[in-house]
Amino acid sequence: MKKYAIPEISEDVFYVGSKDPDLRKFDALVHLPYGTSYNSYLVKGGDKTALIDTVAPGFQDEFLSKLRQITDINKIDYVVMNHAEADHASAIPHVMEASPATLLTSPKGAKMAERFFGVNPDRIKIVDFNKTIDLGVRTLRFIDAPWLHWPETMFTYIPENKILFSGDFFGGHVSYGIFDGDVDNAIPAAKSYFAEIMLPFKNWGRKALDKIAELDIAVVAPTHGPVYKNVRPILENCAVWCSGETAEKALVAYATIWGGSGEMAKIIAESLKSEGIDIKLYNMGNTEFSEISADLIDSRGLVLVTPTILGNMHPMATLFMNIVKLYKAAFKYGAIITSYGWAKSATKHAAEAMETAKIEILGSVEVNGPPLEEDIKAIQELGKNLARRIIEN
Numbered sequence: 001m002k003k004y005a006i007p008e009i010s011e012d013v014f015y016v017g018s019k020d021p022d023l024r025k026f027d028a029l030v031h032l033p034y035g036t037s038y039n040s041y042l043v044k045g046g047d048k049t050a051l052i053d054t055v056a057p058g059f060q061d062e063f064l065s066k067l068r069q070i071t072d073i074n075k076i077d078y079v080v081m082n083h084a085e086a087d088h089a090s091a092i093p094h095v096m097e098a099s100p101a102t103l104l105t106s107p108k109g110a111k112m113a114e115r116f117f118g119v120n121p122d123r124i125k126i127v128d129f130n131k132t133i134d135l136g137v138r139t140l141r142f143i144d145a146p147w148l149h150w151p152e153t154m155f156t157y158i159p160e161n162k163i164l165f166s167g168d169f170f171g172g173h174v175s176y177g178i179f180d181g182d183v184d185n186a187i188p189a190a191k192s193y194f195a196e197i198m199l200p201f202k203n204w205g206r207k208a209l210d211k212i213a214e215l216d217i218a219v220v221a222p223t224h225g226p227v228y229k230n231v232r233p234i235l236e237n238c239a240v241w242c243s244g245e246t247a248e249k250a251l252v253a254y255a256t257i258w259g260g261s262g263e264m265a266k267i268i269a270e271s272l273k274s275e276g277i278d279i280k281l282y283n284m285g286n287t288e289f290s291e292i293s294a295d296l297i298d299s300r301g302l303v304l305v306t307p308t309i310l311g312n313m314h315p316m317a318t319l320f321m322n323i324v325k326l327y328k329a330a331f332k333y334g335a336i337i338t339s340y341g342w343a344k345s346a347t348k349h350a351a352e353a354m355e356t357a358k359i360e361i362l363g364s365v366e367v368n369g370p371p372l373e374e375d376i377k378a379i380q381e382l383g384k385n386l387a388r389r390i391i392e393n
């Protein structure tokens with residue numbers, strides 16, 4: 001039988017999760033350069049054993065083999081479900097079938113466990129956020145931390161180990177290594193992940209951070225990516241990402257077919273840069289969302305540059321603005337540049353999209369075909385105005 005490496009990440013806490021290095025799309029949207037992991041942890045508590053979260057569909061056999069390697073599956077007393085999403089909860093019915101365990105989860109988690117995974121309600125215990133569960137020499141404490149990333153989410157804390165099991169919060173899409181020290185891009189990966197999953201819920205993130213501020217945390221164990229032994233960088237960065245604070249930074253997002261809009265995007269980017277603004281130039285036609293997601297957290301300005309296509313923005317610009325709105329990107333000030341062949345109609349759609357995303361529009365330039373001298377001047381002027389507003393904030 002295959003022998004798995006099962007690292008002990010803290011005293012009597014074992015990593016039994018799965019690595020998925022070849023996964024290239026998450027949520028059918030996000031490109032994953034490093035794959036991801038589905039972290040699960042087995043806690044030997046002295047008298048009782050608890051399993052914290054499980055793994056994604058397809059990994060259940062490997063998962064059960066790992067559990068059998070490290071313990072008698074019949075002796076798993078509790079399965080803690082911090083989050084009911086399939087990437088962490090789909091193996092729950094397999095563990096419940098193989099063991100007499102009780103499922104511990106939040107009130108909303110209980111309904112989801114029954115509905116999504118067919119868990120018998122008689123085997124579900126809703127946790128009391130004011131009480132602990134004694135495992136013998138270790139205790140489980142639960143923290144109500146909803147909307148990170150679904151409404152039922154919660155955290156689990158073991159004071160004896162000073163370890164926080166935070167579900168998707170503090171996660172990152174990284175498949176290699178176990179600890180933050182094994183990974184050279186842990187914080188940038190966590191920042192992209194935050195943008196892709198948590199940004200719409202940053203106010204809930206702030207509430208959760210306030211709640212855990214009183215805990216003594218030595219290890220942060222999320223459900224994706226590295227386990228943090230050096231906890232300050234992830235806790236402090238996450239607090240900044242949740243704060244909604246923006247930088248003197250602008251994203252110039254463009255689509256182009258014949259190059260005119262691309263040229264105009266570069267002109268305004270140069271103009272902003274010459275005023276000291278940090279610029280990210282993004283060709284919506286060939287850039288992955290994951291390459292710019294982190295910039296949605298803290299860019300104060302947005303320039304949308306698009307040709308007119310069938311009376312509207314380029315479809316990639318429409319998609320991008322939809323993402324900006326849904327993910328509650330931080331942009332405060334915007335500018336619009338459109339190119340058209342015979343009728344000015346894209347600007348109206350771009351302006352509507354910016355307004356619904358609560359972005360204050362400082363101006364727009366409409367250009368017939370590729371830009372001429374006077375268009376270039378107008379674009380440079382628009383860049384300077386936007387830069388001034390970004391700096392004034």
Ligand SMILES: Cc1cc2nc3c(=O)[nH]c(=O)nc-3n(C[C@H](O)[C@H](O)[C@H](O)COP(=O)(O)O)c2cc1C
Pocket residue numbers: 255256257258259260261262306307308309310311312339340341342343344345368369370
């Ligand atoms: C598929 C397609 C559809 C277009 N639809 C429109 C349109 O509805 N109205 C318009 O004024 N121009 C339309 N155009 C013309 C472009 O907006 C125009 O050529 C623009 O300058 C191209 O900008 P680019 O150089 O950034 O690709 C269309 C062009 C293409 C290729």
Ligand SMILES: [Fe+2]
Pocket residue numbers: 083085149150168
């Ligand atoms: Fe999730």
Ligand SMILES: [Fe+2]
Pocket residue numbers: 085087088168223224
């Ligand atoms: Fe997840």
